[in-house]
Amino acid sequence: MLLPRLVWAIGTVWLAASLAFLLIHLAPGGPAIALGGDSGAPGYLEEVARLYRLDRPLPEIYLDWLARVATGDLGHSYRSGQSVLSLILERLPVTLALVAPAVMLSAIAGTLLGLLRTPRGFAASMAALHAVPGYLVGQALVMVFALGLGVLPVQGLVDGRDSDGGGIARLLDMARHLILPILALALHNLTFVALLTRTRVMAEMKRPYAVTAAAKGVAPRLVRRRHALPNAMLGLVSLFGSRLGGFVAGAVTIEVLFALPGLGRLAVTSAIARDHPVVIGLVLFTTAVVVMTNLLVDLTFRRLDPRVGEAA
Amino acid sequence: MSRHARTIAGAIVGVLYLCCLLLAPAGALQSLPMSGPFLPPSFVHPLGTDDLGRDMLAALAQGGRSSLMVATVTALLAVGLGMAIGMAAGLGASWLDDLLMRTADMVLSLPALLVAILVASLFGGSSLNLALVLGLTRWPTIARIVRAETLSLRRSDFVRSSVAVGTRPVAIALRHILPHVSPTALTATGIVFGGAILAEAALAFVGLGDPARTSWGQLIAAGYSFFDRAWWMWAFPALALCGTSALVAVAASRE
Numbered sequence: 001m002l003l004p005r006l007v008w009a010i011g012t013v014w015l016a017a018s019l020a021f022l023l024i025h026l027a028p029g030g031p032a033i034a035l036g037g038d039s040g041a042p043g044y045l046e047e048v049a050r051l052y053r054l055d056r057p058l059p060e061i062y063l064d065w066l067a068r069v070a071t072g073d074l075g076h077s078y079r080s081g082q083s084v085l086s087l088i089l090e091r092l093p094v095t096l097a098l099v100a101p102a103v104m105l106s107a108i109a110g111t112l113l114g115l116l117r118t119p120r121g122f123a124a125s126m127a128a129l130h131a132v133p134g135y136l137v138g139q140a141l142v143m144v145f146a147l148g149l150g151v152l153p154v155q156g157l158v159d160g161r162d163s164d165g166g167g168i169a170r171l172l173d174m175a176r177h178l179i180l181p182i183l184a185l186a187l188h189n190l191t192f193v194a195l196l197t198r199t200r201v202m203a204e205m206k207r208p209y210a211v212t213a214a215a216k217g218v219a220p221r222l223v224r225r226r227h228a229l230p231n232a233m234l235g236l237v238s239l240f241g242s243r244l245g246g247f248v249a250g251a252v253t254i255e256v257l258f259a260l261p262g263l264g265r266l267a268v269t270s271a272i273a274r275d276h277p278v279v280i281g282l283v284l285f286t287t288a289v290v291v292m293t294n295l296l297v298d299l300t301f302r303r304l305d306p307r308v309g310e311a312a
Numbered sequence: 313m314s315r316h317a318r319t320i321a322g323a324i325v326g327v328l329y330l331c332c333l334l335l336a337p338a339g340a341l342q343s344l345p346m347s348g349p350f351l352p353p354s355f356v357h358p359l360g361t362d363d364l365g366r367d368m369l370a371a372l373a374q375g376g377r378s379s380l381m382v383a384t385v386t387a388l389l390a391v392g393l394g395m396a397i398g399m400a401a402g403l404g405a406s407w408l409d410d411l412l413m414r415t416a417d418m419v420l421s422l423p424a425l426l427v428a429i430l431v432a433s434l435f436g437g438s439s440l441n442l443a444l445v446l447g448l449t450r451w452p453t454i455a456r457i458v459r460a461e462t463l464s465l466r467r468s469d470f471v472r473s474s475v476a477v478g479t480r481p482v483a484i485a486l487r488h489i490l491p492h493v494s495p496t497a498l499t500a501t502g503i504v505f506g507g508a509i510l511a512e513a514a515l516a517f518v519g520l521g522d523p524a525r526t527s528w529g530q531l532i533a534a535g536y537s538f539f540d541r542a543w544w545m546w547a548f549p550a551l552a553l554c555g556t557s558a559l560v561a562v563a564a565s566r567e
Contacts, residue, residue: 004414007414008414008417008418008421011414011418012417012418012421012422015418015419015422016422019422019427020430023430023431023434024434026434027434027435028434028435034434123565124317124562124565127558127561127562127565128558128561128562129558130561131506131510131554131557131558131560131561132554132557132558133510133513133514133553133554133557135514135517135532136532136550136553136554139532139536139546139550143539147539147540245421245422245423245424248423248425248426249423249424249425249426249514252425252426252429252514252518253514253517253518256517256518256519267426267429268429268518268519268520270433271429271430271432271433271520272519272520274433275433276430276433276434279426279429279430279433280430282426283423283426283427283430286423286426287421287422287423290421290423291421294421
């Protein structure tokens, strides 16, 4: 049953590449501007058209484009002259350092919150809290902890004033700068995880094994945690995998707010500077990463729980 | 959430948006008249004025108008595509079902916000383009739910009788399936609607919004930098965005 997932993964990247191709050729000013960026240097667009051999028939250009994407050749940024892929890989660690802890934090804290004995209106209040975008949470956090109490930095990844500190001191400085962004991204997603956990655990609690445990006299709290949660976990984590795209979207505004040099901010600054190849590259790269992560989650499950393969 | 509360939440959103639509001054922020800058809330300016002396209430109403427009076009597009594709998958042959649902899975995996940023980069920031991108990437949520309901309806007696007397599939879909799947599809549409409100604000927040329209996201970004001297410039747009999106979430909640 692995084949359908693989088809889905490759198909999704193909869909993104085709969508990008369509947009490139619909863009005002023609495909050369979209492929090379709006640099305005004389002779630049002619050079780009020559490089991509845009005088050929469209199907040929399309196949050539798919081959380029498949080999990771995403063109060059006109602003930095760097290849798009190397630019992306350079910024990737910052986004990972933001997203990975936020994912873990919201997964753990959200699950715990969802397991609590929930009062009436819990679902509605969590849904309402989830409606608060991450950047507003971030701004509120900055107002309290950075501007108000002055204990954490307002923005940036490192403190420009002490540039001499190398190694561990620099890493600690980065960690200090990442606390508020991580919290902002995590708090927004935590409510979603809490809701999901509650719904899943509630569904498991109605199954015979949970009813039996409760009838035996096991405390409700233990039934939820020991019996229902492990079974609910499976669906939870796979649903969480599908939320990864949401984290990436959240990272865009958070990185802009906190001036972090990650992928999201790269997308925004490139779009404002009309450095199109970078934005196209980021769409394709993100799609590929989200797809591959989902595939990995799936594969891990198949090993952990043999039921997954049968159900799918 | 009781049915009552959901109806009330939906009604409040409707009335608020209607007010924005009817009362918002034409044009964008640039065309608003100026008076004293940084005036705190008063009888003349109930929500204060911004750094250039423009009335915040007027700006908020303009923002509500763009928010409503993007969310409505997105929702209409997503619900139209989602219901048509969902019913086609549920009623059609199994290969069609497979094809449509595989496509839905792929479309749902696309990073919609980044695609919207790409479109803003290539075509310039535009509310209509944003709504098109969101509508064309968010229909699968609705299609999945509609398909699941269609599949169970397909086995019911009244649909099977209708097939037996020779009703054409399209007529079955429109006359028998559509009325039954509409309530669930509407709930899912509410979620798409809320997502579009947030996406519109997020794009404007990072500076890639429609330059011809005022957006709550744009007001939040501007107000944040003046927060120490004019809290109302940040607090009211933030409240408008969160309030609307929370009310939509409550209205669209299934519990």
